[in-house]
Amino acid sequence: MTEKERESKRLFLKTILYGSLTAFSASILYPIYKFLKPPQQTEVEVSSIKAANISDIEKDSGTMVRFGNKPALLIRNANGDFKAFSATCTHLDCTVQYRKDKGIIWCTCHNGQYDLNGRNIGGPPPRPLEEFRVVIKGGEIFISKNV
């Protein structure tokens, strides 16, 4: 066997060895990686809910309601009009609340402030809150995603 042939044989064996080592590691690491990745829950996407009865909500108040598996904030202003928003702060995922004394939506975590139209007006939030559509039917309040 010439030196050149030996060299080529060595290269061949090296490729086989490192190739199978890589494949072997991948066959162990891939299932672990996939296992650690949380499975996609096939939950029914909620698009509309019955939030409350009009009679239960006072003027100038905010109420937390469940919108699917996320919190939503239903606000009735001093004039008696309703507005609804996702209660998840656009800054760092905290849950916001209605502050009656200041007439704003407030996130206590980092002092984020939104006006009653959900616009970010102070503190660190980078975007307005997601607004939901409010429909009133026969004394009941329904909120749904704006499509």
Place this chain on the structure above:
Amino acid sequence: MKNYFQNLYKWIDERVQLQSLVEFMGEKYVPVHRHSIWYYFGGISLFLFIIQVVTGILLLMYYKGSEDLAFESIHFIMSKVEFGWLIRSIHSWAANLFILAVFIHMFSVYFSRAYRKPREITWLTGMLMFFMALAFGFSGYLLPWNELAFFATKVGTDITTAIPLIGRPIMEFMRGGEDVTGATLSRFFGFHIAIFPGIFTVLLTIHLLLVQRQGMSEPLFIEDEEKYEKKKMPFFPNFLLRDLLLWLIVLNILAILAVFFPWELGTKADPFAPAPAGIKPEWYFLFMFQTLKYIPANIWFIEGEIFGVLLFGIAGILWTLVPFWDRKSSRGERNRFINYIGIFVVIYIILLTILGWLT
């Protein structure tokens, strides 16, 4: 009795040659100078870590890591299990003292340039353990599943989404889904009691072996002073006994804190309630939390949040890599720049922590 121990020692010595180890221990000396006190904080950190392991294992006997049972199980530990309140309170207090001791240990090593050649690996393993200590604190904080912990975890994990591309997958990996739920609790429980302790133990072993192998570092300026007469004390038993005495004092402080200021449980987390007013993270995250409050929504063209993460990320990396860019200290030259940075960092952390505490 003495004979019995001697025979046992001989029996082991014949098989594993203990004698050389004992001789090695006898040759180890600790330098004595006016900054010697800082040498003890590594030992104190180690002691508090041991306490965490012991009390953590005890808590495991009753704790249940699920959304429905976590809060109730800790309530059970604190109200029904004998001395449960004490064990849990010690675990919480020791966690805080551990992080405090680690902070002091880190800064003392930084200011005395003990990280310089040839102790770069000791510093690196120490820094990794420091980050792990914070991770221990963060993951353990959620386990009681109370209101404060729930929102702290929401914010803490959401911060990772500021990292482009990989941020979101990291967040979902930590949370075990899109939101902080029972799945997050299970994961944090796993991190806290299995993954972190495993990695930490490996790092700690390397760290301690290196300290034994290389001995204590002496501050540069003392090495410089030729007139200075070098004093030292044997590690075994002199330094070790002092260590043990200090450990006893720390244990007493811990007992006083745990008994007279028992750790509260708070109210159970409700994912559909607004975040409670006055919400704050643990004190060791306060300076970062407070900084995030001051950063406006947008700086130049990037979001404030991303800016904050970048800022602390880069600062953390530079701090960790100090042995590699502070060449002067490795050559045995004075580098005042290191002091200025260190003092700035200490003042920044203390100031922002106080501000975070007050507001």
